[in-house]
Amino acid sequence: MKGSDILYKIMVIEDNEKLKDKLKKLLVQYGYSVIDPPLDKHIINHFKESMPHLVLLDINLPCFDGFHFCREIRKISNVPIIFVTSRSSSMDEVMGMTVGGDDFITKPYNPEVLLARIGAVLRRSYSATSDIIEHNGLALNLANYTTVYEGNSIDLSKNEYKILYYLMKNRGKLISRDDLMKQLWNDDVFLDDNTLTVNINRLRRKLKDIGLSNYILTKHGQGYIIT
Helix, strand or coil: CCCCCCCCEEEEECCCHHHHHHHHHHHHHCCCEEECCCCCCCHHHHHHHHCCCEEEECCCCCCCCHHHHHHHHHCCCCCCEEEEECCCCHHHHHHHHHCCCCEEEECCCCHHHHHHHHHHHHHHHCCCCCCEEEECCEEEECCCCEEEECCEEEECCHHHHHHHHHHHHCCCCCECHHHHHHHCCECCECCCHHHHHHHHHHHHHHHHHCCCCCCCEEECCCEEECC
């Protein structure tokens, strides 16, 4: 994205193919990655697999309407949603906000205004480092303790999340067991060395289940590293 080192992923849910193609080209031109899912009842599954940073959502869709999909997304995610629709009544706008939308833009829209609104919503929704970090195909969602690899998602415990987050943020660096122990300090209770080992092993098993067998490497007597 221009002016940022974060590649934001935007899911476009729009049934007008001509308009959708123009919108996709505009977004790519301005440095966004575009996700274009099939418009069927499995849209929520596509959402879970791709983990977009923002959704552009039409209301009039062939399967269910945009309000329905917004409600379904809100059950599992706080990702920002902007309704982009030809329906311009105040009731539609109120409904869009009521079901969980972050903004509402009517067609036809000015492309520069749309880009400005997208940028504003992204700035409000994400810190400078984003709510998702990625490395070697693995995406860790900082908001809900989930991680995704090649479309396979797993839930992490709080301690598993802390371990993976710290190692991913320090990828390429050898992290000692003592450093990881400090990351697991919780409610004034310091976890013992065996607890760290248990959590590391559980995390590795979960990563193996989604296809990552050697994501966390052990340097015996020194610590752990993600390369």
